Amino acid sequence: MDVVIIGAGVVGAACAYYASRSGLSVAVVDRGPVAGGTTGAGEGNLLLSDKDAGPELDLALLSTRLWRELAAVLPGEIEYEAKGGLVVARDETTVKALRGFADGQRAAGVDAVEVGPDGLRDLEPHLAPGLAGGFHYPEDAQVQPAQAAARLLAASGAELYLGEEVTGLVRERGAVRGVRTARRELLAGAVVNAAGTWGGAVAALAGTTLPVLPRRGFVLVTEPLPRVVRHKVYAADYIADVASDSAALQSSAVVEGTPSGPVLIGATRERVGFDRSLSTEALRRLASQAAGLFPVLAGLRVLRAYHGFRPYLPDHLPAIGPDPRVPGLLHACGHEGAGIGLAPGTGALIAAALAGTEPPLPAHPFRPDRFAEASR
Incomplete structure (x- = not known):
């Protein structure tokens, strides 16, 4: 397995979708069902209107274009509506x-x-x-968030392990190389923390911090x-x-x-x-x-x-990309109320980091270790 993604919400689903499109084999593990956390309680907002010029708006513009593409190719009904x-x-x-x-x-x-x-x-x-x-x-547009997550996961072809809480991370020579649940170990070349509001707890399992x-x-x-x-x-x-x-x-x-x-x-x-x-x-x-x-x-x-x-997260920007403090660990969380709208762009950034290709926009503003740098 190339990558294990923790979290079956819309951000984790988008990471799975774009990682699989990059040729990577993917597994997704979640302690609950698909969209059982923040995604399932969202309104499905795909907004540009509330974002000031800067990195978040750049990510939203990329995601807006990708959502239009996804609405045309995803099987099933995600209720995409370009209402404005x-x-x-x-x-x-x-x-x-x-x-x-x-x-x-x-x-x-x-x-x-x-x-x-x-x-x-x-x-x-x-x-x-x-x-x-x-x-x-x-x-500005709208999707049905739970359906969007489910359709992205289905289209990704990822192996799904639902109802399994991640209790630990597999380490090898200091690098993260998989996850543990009560039922199994899932080994992989990398792990993506897409656990949403619980992203800080997953970071702690790796011995690092993320102030979600x-x-x-x-x-x-x-x-x-x-x-x-x-x-x-x-x-x-x-x-x-x-x-x-x-x-x-x-x-x-x-x-x-x-x-x-x-x-x-x-x-x-x-x-x-x-x-x-x-x-x-x-x-x-x-x-x-x-x-x-x-x-x-x-x-x-x-x-x-x-x-x-x-x-x-304190600066209102998500944490997206590799964590330089813990090799093999990437983060895709901390989107606050914009996660559904920003999910495709986040998935594309994570896929580029995993595949070692050029990212679709500068990833530096979203680096996960920026809070540790600020505290120092």
Whole structure:
């Protein structure tokens, strides 16, 4: 076996897919089912609109192109929908801030179109009145995340070992050469840590560190209704929430319709460890903010709420690539709430590192040992 990947979420699945396309033999091991962690609790966001110019946006642009290719070639239905995104502002000061943000994105190659107050209602007829303007991002899109992970894994041809927790790593002369579970040893030339929120625990098994922390988020699911929300719509303060280092509860409604009818309403962020209890305050805020954007939603029933844990790293960039402190170990985790959108680009970077080929974009900003360098 050439590589064992720890994690059967969408990032691990993308690593398996692109590694196999590079001619490598692949096994994937996960303590639960496919998409049983953060991926299964995601909304399927493929966003450029919330990313400032820099390495993450570069990775998102690569991933956007790759998602389009995957939607055309993956067997089965991943519910890829190029719906576009709409970021709205309540006052002219916020419009000016969005304008500067969009200027940097355009310079990086993003299609960002300013929309005046009247134009907002043309794009979204049910939006609340009185908004000052916004920006339309035609390249924002959506997938069904669990289906996407399953289809990527199936297309990779990887050997799957589900329901098997990795309890240790096989070492040979200091290098990682496989994983141990309660049932078996899987030997390989390299191991990829795609364990998401639990990436820090996997790093610890190798005797190294990666400061991944869980950041809890809730999503509301409404009763089905005709498509009243056409795009992925959110207020400008969502961008600030994504970039925030605060551990406190933050919420800014992201509202979108789905092909099957329900409206999805996210997103909250808070660092409370792996606390799985229901936060009525988080749900109340989401419902109130969503109705503020779309008054038509105020009378809808919420059928359910779910939550997951985003893998947070302090500088808001994922760790992708070989760990120079531990030969044979690569990391592909720490994407926070952007893992589904960034998965294909991450997989392509990991495949290039495994195969020793030229990466599709500079990998240095994502190097896993950067936190140890900062502490020194």
